Amino acid sequence: MALPWLHDTEQRLAQSFRAQRFHHAQLFCGPIGVGKFALAEQLANSLLCHNMTQHLLATANSTLMPCGYCKSCALTLAGTHPDKRVTQVDGQSIGVDDIRAISDFMHHSAAQNGNKVVIIENCDKMTTAAANALLKTLEEPSNSRFLILTSSQVSQLPATILSRCAKTDVKVTQLDVAKQWLEALAIEDYAWLPLFYSQPLQVQQWQAQNQLQNIDSLYKFATEFKQSHNFTELVTIINKQPELIRIFTLFLSEQLKQQLLQGMSFDAYQAAQQALHDFLQNNTQILGLNLPLAVSRLAYTLRK
Incomplete structure (x- = not known):
């Protein structure tokens, strides 16, 4: 299901890519339940898509979206794309070995002769050693290599990491859009629901659970x-x-x-x-x- 409150953010990212101002390290910040990881996944899949660049250049107002039918997209849908890596918190923190593995992954050639993309979810959970290891990767960007970070607690990130990323605040700017989206999920009109119009995916998760x-x-x-x-x-x-x-x-x-x-x-x-x-x-x-x-x-x- 599309997340309509992210449309403007998606367009800005697409415009940046078209103008060749797209940073190799993207940091998506915002509260829990706003769709940071969904946006990161969509961006990663788009960067891996063989037809994405051609589509973007041909369509002025398009957003970053994978085509869904090229070989790369087929691998992504199967969850077996060799040039995509997702790192998530295992336990309480993201350790230095996780980040070293990312660095090693980035330095190898792309199996599909295109981009390589890494997503680090909740990057604020990195240990100090892990953050220092990531810094080395950020300081030595390579062509066709992209890092996408997400964080709900950006204040926990070192300034050295922040200064080397293109930061995007991911949020619901039109609460009525989120309200309509939640109504489509047939969620009862609870008295407390308006408190979470700015975190609609949190409510969706509660519904699923x-x-x-x-x-x-x-x-x-x-x-x-x-x-x-x-x-x-x-x-x-x-x-x-x-x-x-x-x-x-x-x-x-x-x-x-x-x-x-x-x-x-x-x-x-x-x-x-x-x-x-x-x-x-x-x-x-x-x-x-x-x-x-x-x-x-x-x-x-x-x-x-």
Whole structure:
């Protein structure tokens, strides 16, 4: 399914390629669920397509798209293209051996006598040694070799990496476009859904994982948190999927903003947001923390 909010970004990339200003290292930055990896895949497949350059030069307003029927595209569709490599986080980080393997891959001749392309997803997960190894590859660009990086936390990347990439902010600029796209997925009109119009693929992923009801439960807990005393279901949901604690704290933060607009003192608002920040930090960084106790303490603090 096409991602309509990326159309303008795709056109800008195509214009850059036509004008021969296309950088060998592309960095796609933006929040989770906005389509950075999908864009990277499309760009990689386009750069490998034998007909892409001819098509771009012939069509002024076209975007970077693979033709879908050349030999290179057939290999891509089969997942066996020898000149394409995708590196993703295995565990907590991307290690130096992963990056050395990329460098080795880039230095060999292209099997299809065309471009070679590497995608590094979540490149901010690189270790310091890995980032230094990548820097050597970035400093010595070769013709017909392309690196496509994606990151949801660009502030975690070294300045030396950032300065050697063409940075593109990937985001939803027209929320109504994302809203219509989500409506086409037949997703129920949840009260919290507008908070994620800027991250539509996150919602699509929850739908695929049958998580929408759990997300809705977290939202309801957030709206009634200060009055509630039974957090068993909340703790069960978060224990099963610890990453959902960020969504729960987002919902709580939104509730606090509403209370501020309704007359809550700014000092009380700041104190509550700090308690929420500490709760999130502790539960994402401290292993074995007693979650039921942490939730009860947070509720007590917010009631005050």
